[in-house]
Amino acid sequence: MTTDTARAAASRRDAALAIARAAGETALGFFNARDELVIEQKSGAQDLVSQADREVELLIRARIAEAFPEDGVIGEEHDPVPSRSGYTWVVDPIDGTSPFLNGQPNWCVSIGVRGPEGWSPA
Numbered sequence: 001m002t003t004d005t006a007r008a009a010a011s012r013r014d015a016a017l018a019i020a021r022a023a024g025e026t027a028l029g030f031f032n033a034r035d036e037l038v039i040e041q042k043s044g045a046q047d048l049v050s051q052a053d054r055e056v057e058l059l060i061r062a063r064i065a066e067a068f069p070e071d072g073v074i075g076e077e078h079d080p081v082p083s084r085s086g087y088t089w090v091v092d093p094i095d096g097t098s099p100f101l102n103g104q105p106n107w108c109v110s111i112g113v114r115g116p117e118g119w120s121p122a
Contacts, residue, residue, distance in 0.1 A: 005117060012068065012087060012113045019063045023109045027056050027094055034101060048097050053077050056093035060111065064089050071113075086116035 030037060030052035038051045057077045064073055065081075072083025075091040089111065094100050096107030 005115070008087070009113075009115055012071075012115070015063070015067050016089075016111045016113055019060055020109045020111050022063065023056050023060050023093060023111075026059055027052060027100075027107075027109060030056070031100060031103075031107075034103065037101070039101060048101060049077060050094075050097065050101060052100070053094045053097055056109065057091060060089075060091050060093060060109075088114045090114065 030050070034050075034052070040049050042049050054077045057075045061073055061075065061078065061081070064071060068085065068087065070083070070085035070087075072085075072088040073081040073091060074088060075093065077093060090113075092110040094107055095110040096104075099105075100107040
């Protein structure tokens, strides 16, 4: 890995951590008020999406676009954004939507970054 590539990967790793923390705080706010969430079925009874999933993903996408406007994004709740930089972020805003909606603590925000040379440790 070249020095420039290592720097680019490190900056994205650092951003991913900061973005995940901010998204987690936002998701926790929704978790604490989950009785008020709008919940829909996607493809079946076990495939749920809530207002929290969509809004947390929008927050993540906005932060990525602000920091790395050329990067692509693939998420669960919104259309993909193609990469012009060679880096693509993969996002699950609330990984474990069913436990989240049922008040169980086994959910998280998942963010990964794939670069021109493969996956970075984000």
